[in-house]
Amino acid sequence: MSDTVFANSTELGAEASDWIALLKPRVLTLVVFTGAIGLVIAPVHMNPILAITAILCITVAAGAAGAINMWYDRDIDAIMKRTATRPIPAGRIQPNAALAYGIVLSVFSVLVMWLAANFVAATVLAISIAFYVFVYTIWLKRRTPQNIVIGGAAGAFPPVIGWAAATGSISLLPILLFLIVLVWTPPHFWSLSLYASGDYERAGVPMLPVVKGARHTRWNVFIYTLALVPLTLSPVFFGLAGWVYGVAATALGLGFIYYAWRVLSDSQDARGVSLTKDAPAKLAFRYSILYLFLLFGACALDRLI
Amino acid sequence: MMKTEDWTPEMVAEFKRRRRGRNYLLLAALGGFCLLIYAIALVKLHEYGQMW
Structure with a gap:
């Protein structure tokens, strides 16, 4: 009953699923897969727990970058039909809370990657987050029709990170x-x-x-x-x-x-x-x-x- | 925006349901994180004989 009545109510706070939606879970599928392939094809055996941790870090980092992207793009998300119901433009999550969420998850994913894998993988992971946020979202997306050509690099990092996590090199x-x-x-x-x-x-x-x-x-x-x-x-x-x-x-x-x-x-x-x-x-x-x-x-x- | 004291019992129940859902998610995330760190530490100790 309550689901129907309050489905669009913003003053009652966010659903748990809204916080998950901030991570753009549908986009993450490809990121997880390509990252895992990078790890699997590496010529070095990696402990399964560390390998799963590395893939988890890639996933969380990509999700965190997505959350920061949603924070920055909240004005245009509100205009576009496809994105108007996202948690921030719909008013269910405060923009600053989404930004903090994205930053905290980014930092933790990089630190845990360093702890579980190595410095090279953690560095490339940090670069991929920074690239998506600063180069694609903030710099290119609203300025040039070539945004996706250069910005696409952000989504191309996972196989490199997976490989680096296993081998410590590129x-x-x-x-x-x-x-x-x-x-x-x-x-x-x-x-x-x-x-x-x-x-x-x-x-x-x-x-x-x-x-x-x-x-x-x-x-x-x-x-x-x-x-x-x-x-x-x-x-x-x-x-x-x-x-x-x-x-x-x-x-x-x-x-x-x-x-x-x-x-x-x-x-x-x-x-x-x-x-x-x-x-x-x-x-x-x-x-x-x-x-x-x-x-x-x-x-x-x-x-x- | 409606004042909280003016909320109907249904709204209060819905607010509590949402808060409970968020709390369970946070609990799962923190618990998972602790287990992850614990598992990484065990692997590092057993496979490499070191923590770092």
């Missing part, structure tokens, strides 16, 4: 995985922004479809996908991955090019507005998530067999 393979996620991010995110650009426009966020139009964005989705596929094959060329990964990267890459091509050749009017309600972009967005999961899964499988 070598070529985690750097290649970092670059793969970096180049994967623009076609992934721009596919989403093609059908969510109305929200960004209202909030004044200069996403590529808002600034350059949908046609330009479709070309960029296609070009970045074309650049991504050879990059995913680079671990094979450097002798860092075997045929299992090579076959998977080729097949998955061809699939991604197919979906990007469908985005590019979507029926559109003279202004580039989709006549199919951006159905190909929705498919490409969904495929891009599956793509990264399977690609990194193949990388781990290749190492294990």
